[in-house]
Amino acid sequence: MSQQLAVGIDIGGTNTVFGIVDRRGNILCDGKMSTKAHEEVTTYLSELHGHLSKLIDQVGGPANIKGIGVGAPNGNYYSGNIEYAPNLRWKGIIPLASMLQGLFNIPTHLTNDANAAAVGEMTYGAARGMKDFIMITLGTGVGSGIVANGQLIYGHDGFAGELGHVIVIPGGRLHPGTGAKGSLESYASATGVTNTAIEFLHNRPETESLLRNYPENEISSKVIFEAAQKGDPLAREVYAYTGKVLGEALANFVMFSSPEAIILFGGLTKAGDLIMKPVREHMEKNLLPIFQNKVKLLFSELKESDAAILGASALAWEMKD
Incomplete structure (x- = not known):
């Protein structure tokens, strides 16, 4: 042994x-x-x-x-x-x-x-045998690891690959931890989904939603997911918007390193097609033709x-x- x-x-x-x-x-x-x-x-x-x-x-x-x-x-x-x-x-x-x-x-x-x-x-997982892929973790924050030509990209100082902190909406939502405005993590994390739902509740008073039954401080990504599963239109719109922002960001990442696959991991992936359909749609829509329909979107094979x-x-x- x-x-x-x-x-x-x-x-x-x-x-x-x-x-x-x-x-x-x-x-x-x-x-x-x-x-x-x-x-x-x-x-x-x-x-x-x-x-x-x-x-x-x-x-x-x-x-x-x-x-x-x-x-x-x-x-x-x-x-x-x-x-x-x-x-x-x-x-x-x-x-x-x-x-x-x-x-x-x-x-x-x-x-x-x-x-x-x-x-x-x-x-051990979905990227076995792959030499080019991007791992995105969608949890409380958004983490990432980029593998190109079989090697993890560390950069000259060891900190390359912070895709969660890439600005996707210039001048957008404030990230309290970094002070940045409009970073991917502000939108595509569990925290971001919660903030989007609260913004939608404020900005769309005419839209009925199960989420209105909760005090604001009790709205969480879990509550939003459960409402979306019951067909709640506002909760589903939260996922559609989150998927759009993430899909547009993934298109940029694809055109940077041309990966074989993007592997998604973390709590938000439990939403399945609610988030994956808009992610795929907006990723493909924003890719140059030479990149379209080439990149696999996969869920992690590792038990959480x-x-x-x-x-x-x-x-x-x-x-x-």
Whole structure:
């Protein structure tokens, strides 16, 4: 079994999930702990070391582990540092990969969470065998990873591929986290869908909607989805608009890197055709003829609850022996 296993760690602002994975993408054992409970990274790593050491012992010890992969907010693949992550309590530059490698004496790579998702999809999921694709994660925010010629695009500083922060509507909706106006994340995330619904409720007082039965602070992407499933016209219009904005953005991304596929992952994909039909329509409509009807729009094949661990673990297989 020597070195046929990898550790995957996904660091979120609230929780950290971790597990040990084999080459086929089976998670042999896993665990979870609080990220936000730790004001200092040293106490966080101490707890993580305790949990992971037990799991590594369960699978026969460090000799069976090829490497550790970490997905983290603002994770820099080149330096192994978390750099100024806005949603973590540890501020500034954290040399996380080297700290973990020192604790476990196992080679460690780190990247941001969306890039980890792309590597995971290429290793275990819908992008197996593909050399050119774009991964878009549609959750609380919009993340992305771009693979071209078989390689993840990191750019000169390790932060390339932030498609969620591309401006799609100049002077548009304010993104409170970045101060940008009109970024894709402001429209095509779960938060963006909620904001669109609230705007539509204000701007279209004549349109009947089940959403009017909720106080504004209780309207969520889940509530909007449930209303749309019941045929609510305003909720369906929210998805049509979101799909239009996302489809137009995807057309730009296609003409940039000519991918074989765009793979969508995250909570918004549960809306299925409600969002995918307008996405496909507006993507194709805005492509030059040489790009039309060539790009597959696919949903991730990774189980959502496992994807973070699988994506991070996939970094380990890229490590040189």
